[in-house]
Amino acid sequence: MGKPTGFLEFERIEEHHLSVKDRIKNYNEFTATLTDDEASIQAARCMDCGIPFCSNSCPVHNVIPDFNDLVYQGEYEKAIKVLHSASNFPEFTGRVCPALCEASCSCRLNGKSVGIRSIERKIIDRAWDHGLVRPVIAKVKTGKSVAVVGSGPSGLACAQQLARAGHTVTVYEKNSHIGGLLRFGIPDFKLPKSLIDRRIDQMEAEGVTFLTNTLIADSKDLPHGVCNDATKVIAPKELLQKYDAVVMCGGSETPRDLNVPGRELKNVHFALEFLIGQNKEVNGGRKNPINTKGKHVIVIGGGDTGADCVGTATRQGAASVTQIELFPRPPLEEEIDILTTWPNWPIMFRTYTSHEEGSETGKLERLYALNTKELIGGDNGEVKKIKLMQIEIKEGRPVDIPGTEVELPADFVFIATGFVHPLDKVLASFGVEKDMRGNVKANPDITADCAFKTSVDKLFAAGDMRSGQSLVVRAMSEGRRCAHAVDAYLMGSSLLPIC
Ligand SMILES: Cc1cc2nc3c(=O)[nH]c(=O)nc-3n(C[C@H](O)[C@H](O)[C@H](O)COP(=O)(O)OP(=O)(O)OC[C@H]3O[C@@H](n4cnc5c(N)ncnc54)[C@H](O)[C@@H]3O)c2cc1C
Ligand code: SF4
Incomplete structure (x- = not known):
């Protein structure tokens, strides 16, 4: 625990924002990362509770009290190791996560929660600035190959974990750029796309291959309103023959429509x-x-x-x-x-x-x-x-x-x-069983033998495609846990983390 009396001495610090007048002139990010001094004060407010409810509420179970302490001590090299031990892309969640952790911070019981998300962002932004985020290249290759369909946060996290476990991973994406809703849903002013690009560079250096404009389905046509830049179509059957395992991370892309007179009007x-x-x-x-x-x-x-x-x-x-x-x-x-x-x-x-x-x-x-x-x-x-x-x-x-x-x-x-479920057409092409809500049916319990497995042999599913529309951090958590399940399926056991 950084400073035992910190929560009594210091107020929560909010990240600085550009004024409304200036920020609405363009689509640039307008929130600033905390300074070293601000981050130290923010982290000093952490009480290092016996039961860290914050960590429990975070879907990837970030080790929050530990990184808070390290930030307070100014030990950023250690802090980024702790942060990356639970999360592949904290720069995304450090910006767009609703901060489920902060709702369960004990400080909130009689004041304001610790600004955990702002500390998370501080650690990762500083790590990138200081060259501390490098490719983690597997020392031993397994000879196994995996295809990941969809490049949102679940697909990216799954692909990165599997590549680090030594598998040869190819990510297929129907759109022109990698990132799923991180890229084309969430606006730049909340999440600049350069942050995705540098992660793609890192993952390519780790051995992941990205193929864009490639739809995995039986034919090219998708319903109106769904982004589809595909110039190439590959049948799921072909993928299942070619790879040792395939993971569906295609998101929940069927929008809930408005069934009222006039829906067909222009604009x-x-x-x-x-x-x-x-x-x-x-x-x-x-x-x-x-x-x-x-x-x-x-x-x-x-x-x-x-x-x-x-x-x-x-x-x-x-x-x-x-x-x-x-x-x-x-x-x-x-x-x-x-x-x-x-x-x-x-x-x-x-x-x-x-x-x-x-x-x-x-x-x-x-x-x-x-x-x-x-x-x-x-x-x-x-x-x-x-x-x-x-x-x-x-x-x-x-x-x-x-x-x-x-x-x-x-x-x-x-x-x-909102979105009701994944694209029926894609699920029908794969021939997978659906759950009652129209999502891909698979058990997310990582302790079960069948974790993340679909009804089709060799085929797994994670992220919004399995759970229904959710959050970036939940999709990332699913991708990480699914990677563990795929690794265990391919190798008999897995050392990849289960959260
Ligand atoms: C506008 C908007 C704003 C949001 N803002 C936030 C936010 O601020 N914070 C937050 O936590 N969450 C937010 N969310 C939710 C969050 O973005 C999603 O929960 C998350 O991105 C889901 O990740 P995913 O990997 O499961 O799927 P997605 O991000 O949807 O990615 C799926 C990818 O798979 C591709 N794909 C699908 N089928 C195929 C196929 N057959 N072949 C090839 N490629 C395929 C798609 O093109 C897509 O790129 C927002 C959602 C929307 C729509
Ligand atoms: S990912 Fe979200 S819930 Fe987890 S520590 Fe970061 S802000 Fe909190």
Whole structure:
């Protein structure tokens, strides 16, 4: 424990942000890594609890009290070893993780939690700056080969672990660039893509081969709204014949649609159509075909994806952005009795940086308890208005309140209501059994003999494709654990970590 009285002496430190006025001028990252002094103070607040609830809540079980102590001591070389022992890509989670760990920090019981995510980011950013992140090349090759389908956080973590265990790993990706939703979903202002590129360089040096624009399925066509840059199609059967094991890490790509009259109107899009277009433009691709400058934008859905649409529309110069959520506004942090939720993740009202931007520019309105009833079109077939009705919750379900209809102007509508399951077509091509929710059926219990195995011989599944839509850190955890299971399947046992 760094400083026994640290939590009494120091307040939590927030990372510095560029002002809203400056940051909405472009898509650059606007949050700064803590300085050495700030990180030392932040880490000094850790109480090194007998039971580290923080570590338990973190899906990769980061060894948080240990790295906090090392940061307090200024021992960054040791801190990065501790951090990398549990996590392949802390620079991603150090930026976009909702910090499940911080909800269970003991300091939160009568004050503010330790800023764990900011310490994680500090350690990894400093490690990259000081040349401490190097390829870890397997000393012995096993002669076994593995194909990983999909290059999001689960596929990347799985591939890196397997390559370090000595297997020859090839990652297949249907899109033009590696990274899954890290690359084309999450905007640059939250996660600069150069961070993915340098990890790809590291993984290539470790022996991983990346093949982009390559769809693994029986044919090329995928449903509307799904990003598909494939110029080549390989049948799953071919992959299963060629490799000793295949891992499906294809994410949960079927968007939940909005089944209301007017859904077919022009300028009504799935959120990812808007975000992918912008991510491609920012990274030197063609201009985003969806331009909201000077327009009234409606975002349906209150989660991460919706917030990313708000931030992107604000940067494009939308006239107004209205974010609509079906359920009533959750309680504010101060309205929650901490003792009834801690150490669990509390359901509460959250304000993301994109919301701060919308509020400060006076362009954002966040509306709750509203059900979308209809999209109303203009003369040229584009959307012009959205009709909403208030709801109340009865027996846990939203119920419309008659006579409460309202209409709002809408030049663009983005549907950000989540993802229901992986692409049926891809799962059918592999011939895998599905679970009740339409995800790939596989047991994530790493102690079971069948861990992460699908119903098809030699075929494993991990990440959102197995669990349903989730978080970067959970996908990474699945990828790591699945790598252990694949290694054990190929070699009889595995020394790869199980968390
Ligand atoms: C807009 C948005 C913002 C988000 N923001 C956050 C956030 O801030 N923090 C957070 O923790 N989580 C966030 N998430 C969730 C997080 O991004 C996902 O949970 C995570 O990326 C899932 O990782 P994955 O590896 O399972 O799948 P994905 O990241 O979805 O990657 C799957 C990859 O597989 C490829 N693929 C699929 N099928 C095939 C095939 N047949 N052949 C070849 N390639 C294939 C896809 O093209 C894709 O690149 C966000 C999600 C979205 C949509
Ligand atoms: S990955 Fe997320 S939950 Fe784990 S330590 Fe980092 S911020 Fe916390």
